[in-house]
Amino acid sequence: MNAPRLPQARPTLKGRHVAWSGMVGLVLLLLLIAIAWRATNALWFLVFPALLIGVVAAGAIAVLWGLRHF
Amino acid sequence: MEQQIERSKVVVRWIVAAVIFGAVSYLKRAGSVTIPWSTILTLTAAVAALNLTYWSILRRSSPHWLKYVTTATDVALISLLVLFTGGSASVFYVAYFIVLVSNSIRYGMGMALYVATVYNVTYVAVLGVVSPAGDLTTEAVKILAFWGVALYAGYLAMRFQRYARILESYEETIAKLRAELTGLRPAK
Numbered sequence: 059m060n061a062p063r064l065p066q067a068r069p070t071l072k073g074r075h076v077a078w079s080g081m082v083g084l085v086l087l088l089l090l091i092a093i094a095w096r097a098t099n100a101l102w103f104l105v106f107p108a109l110l111i112g113v114v115a116a117g118a119i120a121v122l123w124g125l126r127h128f
Numbered sequence: 129m130e131q132q133i134e135r136s137k138v139v140v141r142w143i144v145a146a147v148i149f150g151a152v153s154y155l156k157r158a159g160s161v162t163i164p165w166s167t168i169l170t171l172t173a174a175v176a177a178l179n180l181t182y183w184s185i186l187r188r189s190s191p192h193w194l195k196y197v198t199t200a201t202d203v204a205l206i207s208l209l210v211l212f213t214g215g216s217a218s219v220f221y222v223a224y225f226i227v228l229v230s231n232s233i234r235y236g237m238g239m240a241l242y243v244a245t246v247y248n249v250t251y252v253a254v255l256g257v258v259s260p261a262g263d264l265t266t267e268a269v270k271i272l273a274f275w276g277v278a279l280y281a282g283y284l285a286m287r288f289q290r291y292a293r294i295l296e297s298y299e300e301t302i303a304k305l306r307a308e309l310t311g312l313r314p315a316k
Binding site: 085093094095098100103104106107110111114 | 131143241244247248249251252255256260262264265267268269275
């Protein structure tokens with residue numbers, strides 16, 4: 059006898075959202091590297107917190123999506 | 129809980145301040161740093177005054193904002209010490225990591241991100257006042273390395289907090305089951 063089918067939970071995050079956040083993360087990472095490499099004024103380093111948190115958040119979303127968390 | 133943590137931070141702050149004061153005095157006598165004695169004494173007096181203020185607040189209560197204020201002032205004072213002892217070339221740069229690691233382990237990922245952000249802002253201010261001797265890329269890598277340590281320390285603290293919560297729930301379940309078992313036992 060087959061086990062009763064449980065209703066499938068709706069995904070909270072769709073594939074296209076993950077793709078978009080991945081692209082934004084990549085752009086932020088490239089911006090981070092560019093600033094670290096070519097900056098001529100230390101004031102540019104003030105944007106590091108926002109860029110880093112963005113990159114880490116996008117990376118976390120991609121990893122959790124890969125692990126089928128959503 | 130937070131009151132206990134902040135009280136232990138006050139004790140650690142006395143020890144670290146004494147060690148740093150000894151180290152700066154030694155380097156000053158050896159001629160390795162050019163910081164004036166008046167600045168050394170002013171910074172030491174500032175640490176002592178702040179620590180006494182925190183202690184008096186903690187005797188009565190532990191406001192939620194206190195941990196953010198103590199951490200920010202610690203990072204700001206280290207930045208001043210770094211500024212007066214050679215900027216990016218200062219040997220006291222490592223003192224930032226004491227604040228980062230001790231706070232991240234105690235409070236978790238949120239505090240790790242807070243410390244890293246305050247460090248980022250204050251260290252850029254230091255670089256603005258004393259231009260680095262070498263390439264700016266080296267300074268960028270130093271800042272990014274600090275962020276790396278902050279994220280890793282925060283992650284480890286998060287995992288530790290999760291295990292502590294699981295252990296706590298197991299202890300509660302064991303205590304509940306033990307109480308139920310005592311109730312089921314027939315009276316002799």
